[in-house]
Amino acid sequence: MLVGTTGSAFGRTFSGGLPWKAASADPPVPISPGGWRFFTEGEGRLVSAIVDRLIPADDLSVSGNDAGCAVYIDRQLAGDYGSSSRLYTKGPFLKGIPQQGYQGQPNPSELYRRGLAAITRYVAEKYDGKAFGDLSPDQQDSFLTELEADRIELPDGVGGKEFFGFVLNNTMEGFFADPVYGGNKDMVSWKMLGFPGARYDYRDHVSKHNEPYPHPPVSILGAMDWASK
Numbered sequence: 001m002l003v004g005t006t007g008s009a010f011g012r013t014f015s016g017g018l019p020w021k022a023a024s025a026d027p028p029v030p031i032s033p034g035g036w037r038f039f040t041e042g043e044g045r046l047v048s049a050i051v052d053r054l055i056p057a058d059d060l061s062v063s064g065n066d067a068g069c070a071v072y073i074d075r076q077l078a079g080d081y082g083s084s085s086r087l088y089t090k091g092p093f094l095k096g097i098p099q100q101g102y103q104g105q106p107n108p109s110e111l112y113r114r115g116l117a118a119i120t121r122y123v124a125e126k127y128d129g130k131a132f133g134d135l136s137p138d139q140q141d142s143f144l145t146e147l148e149a150d151r152i153e154l155p156d157g158v159g160g161k162e163f164f165g166f167v168l169n170n171t172m173e174g175f176f177a178d179p180v181y182g183g184n185k186d187m188v189s190w191k192m193l194g195f196p197g198a199r200y201d202y203r204d205h206v207s208k209h210n211e212p213y214p215h216p217p218v219s220i221l222g223a224m225d226w227a228s229k
Helices: 041-054 069-077 108-126 137-148 160-176 185-193
Strands: none
Touching: 041 069, 041 108, 041 137, 041 160, 069 108, 069 160, 108 160, 137 160, 160 185
16 A cells, blocks of 8 residues: 655746855854864874874875874864764674774774873883884884784784774875865865865766866865855
């Protein structure tokens, strides 16, 4: 048995202008610059050094830190993501398969606090009291490579490979996400890729394969002249 409803659709024609004023709504609130919201100064320096090795500066773009990746991670950890406030976190906690993602009890802010402390302690013990940022680029890359391959046993029961995955994913998010969240400064990654960003309409260019997009990207914040309207 099928049950349905019937109704009428009404069309309206506007002339002499639109029934709303462009740019009259409040724009999104961007991440506030300056200072750490979650990280301590030491943690901030460590994360900044790590993201610079995950995304080193080259002839295509700036480094991960210069793109704002560390700031992005800091602001995310200080918000809903860090506390897992929008997720079910009551358990049971069982080890899942890789495709299921993280299944543990500690939330991201707890994971970062423990993970960064473990890295700091491990590096200091291995390199005569040095911090990660004091190591040479080759030493930093070697450490991160071993960490990713699960060949480093961090202290205090911190899973090195798992924690590396968190930092890597969050760094990529910060590099490619909209600048409103604190990363992708000046839309550097979008400009590198030729991504149009949050433009309303670019259908005229969808079928133009292997042709660079001719217009600059636009953030969720809108055009650069939003505030002047």
